[in-house]
Amino acid sequence: MSKILEVTSEDEFNTHVTTLDPTTLLVLSFHTPWAAPCAQMNTVLATLAASYPATTPPRTLWLSVNAEELPDVSDAYDVTAVPFLVLARAGATLETVSGSDAGKVRAAIERHAAGGEGKAEDVVIPPKQDVTYRDTTGPAPRADAAGVAGEEKDADANGTAVASGEGKEDLNKRLGELVKAAPVMLFMKGTPSAPQCGFSRQLVALLRENSVRYGFFNILADDEVRQGLKEFADWPTFPQLWVGGELVGGLDIVSLPEMRLPLRGALDWANSMIQIKEEIANDPDFLKEYAVVKA
Incomplete structure (x- = not known):
C-alpha cells in the first residue's frame, strides 16, 4: 500500500x-x-x-x-x-x-x-475551515504590497449581499467557526507572505512584532466570506483582527495607543491557549491529574 x-x-x-x-x-x-x-x-x-x-x-x-x-x-x-x-x-x-x-x-x-484499487471509508470531518496558521517568530513576511493612505474600504463596503452558492444561515455558521478557528484570527487581503493591501501588511507586521501565532484567511479567495463577514461582524473594512472569537477591529483600532495593554493581554491569552492545545496533543496524560476518579 x-x-x-x-x-x-x-x-x-x-x-x-x-x-x-x-x-x-x-x-x-x-x-x-x-x-x-x-x-x-x-x-x-x-x-x-x-x-x-x-x-x-x-x-x-x-x-x-x-x-x-x-x-x-x-x-x-x-x-x-x-x-x-x-x-x-x-x-x-x-x-x-x-x-x-x-x-x-x-x-x-x-x-x-485512473485505476486506483479500493476506496477509503467515509471520514466525518467538520465543515470547511480554510484557515492557514502562521508563527510570526519565523521569517518576516515580504513587505512588497503597496501602501495606501487613509482607511481602505471595498467599493461595495455598504453591501450585504451574499452569493447564492451558500445560504445565509449556513454561511453564518461557517463564519462563526472561522472566527474561532484559531485563538487569534486575521482576515486579510492576500497572505502574510504576500499582502494585497497596505493595511493588511501593517497589521501582519504588528502581529510579528508581538511574536503572535495566528490563523489567517485570505478574503480575496472567497467572496462569500468577504461579503458575509462584513455583515456578520458589522464591520465594513478589511483587515479584521479577531481574538477568542471576538472582533477587535481593523488596523485603525488595533494600532491605537490605548489598545496596546488590552490587546497585549488578549494576545498573551491566545498564545497560552495554543501552547495548552499543543501540550494536550503531544501528551495524552496532560490532563490526567485533573481527572475525576469514579468510585
Missing part, C-alpha cells in the same frame, strides 16, 4: 518531483501543524493512500508539505489557505482542492488516479 511522505526540505521536494515517472499521479498535501482541519485531512489522506497499492513505477506518490516551513514550494502552487491539495502529473497541475471536504478530496484523487 502507498504511504504519505513528509517533505522536510525544498531539495527533498525537488528530488521527488524531478525523478517522478511521468505517468505517476502526484498527490501533494499542504498543511500546518497547528490547524485542526489539517490534522483531520492528514487522517483522510493516510486512509486513502493505503487503498492504493505500491507499484513500479508508482501509480501515485503522496507528499505532505508544511506550508510555512517551505514557503517557496507553497508559493509555486499558489497556496493561500490550508488544508490545500494539489494533484499533478508530468509537471502539470490537474486539479486543486482547498478546504477539508473529505468527499471532494477523495473524488478528485479517484478521478485522476
Whole structure:
C-alpha cells in the first residue's frame, strides 16, 4: 500500500518531483501543524493512500508539505489557505482542492488516479475551515504590497449581499467557526507572505512584532466570506483582527495607543491557549491529574 511522505526540505521536494515517472499521479498535501482541519485531512489522506497499492513505477506518490516551513514550494502552487491539495502529473497541475471536504478530496484523487484499487471509508470531518496558521517568530513576511493612505474600504463596503452558492444561515455558521478557528484570527487581503493591501501588511507586521501565532484567511479567495463577514461582524473594512472569537477591529483600532495593554493581554491569552492545545496533543496524560476518579 502507498504511504504519505513528509517533505522536510525544498531539495527533498525537488528530488521527488524531478525523478517522478511521468505517468505517476502526484498527490501533494499542504498543511500546518497547528490547524485542526489539517490534522483531520492528514487522517483522510493516510486512509486513502493505503487503498492504493505500491507499484513500479508508482501509480501515485503522496507528499505532505508544511506550508510555512517551505514557503517557496507553497508559493509555486499558489497556496493561500490550508488544508490545500494539489494533484499533478508530468509537471502539470490537474486539479486543486482547498478546504477539508473529505468527499471532494477523495473524488478528485479517484478521478485522476485512473485505476486506483479500493476506496477509503467515509471520514466525518467538520465543515470547511480554510484557515492557514502562521508563527510570526519565523521569517518576516515580504513587505512588497503597496501602501495606501487613509482607511481602505471595498467599493461595495455598504453591501450585504451574499452569493447564492451558500445560504445565509449556513454561511453564518461557517463564519462563526472561522472566527474561532484559531485563538487569534486575521482576515486579510492576500497572505502574510504576500499582502494585497497596505493595511493588511501593517497589521501582519504588528502581529510579528508581538511574536503572535495566528490563523489567517485570505478574503480575496472567497467572496462569500468577504461579503458575509462584513455583515456578520458589522464591520465594513478589511483587515479584521479577531481574538477568542471576538472582533477587535481593523488596523485603525488595533494600532491605537490605548489598545496596546488590552490587546497585549488578549494576545498573551491566545498564545497560552495554543501552547495548552499543543501540550494536550503531544501528551495524552496532560490532563490526567485533573481527572475525576469514579468510585
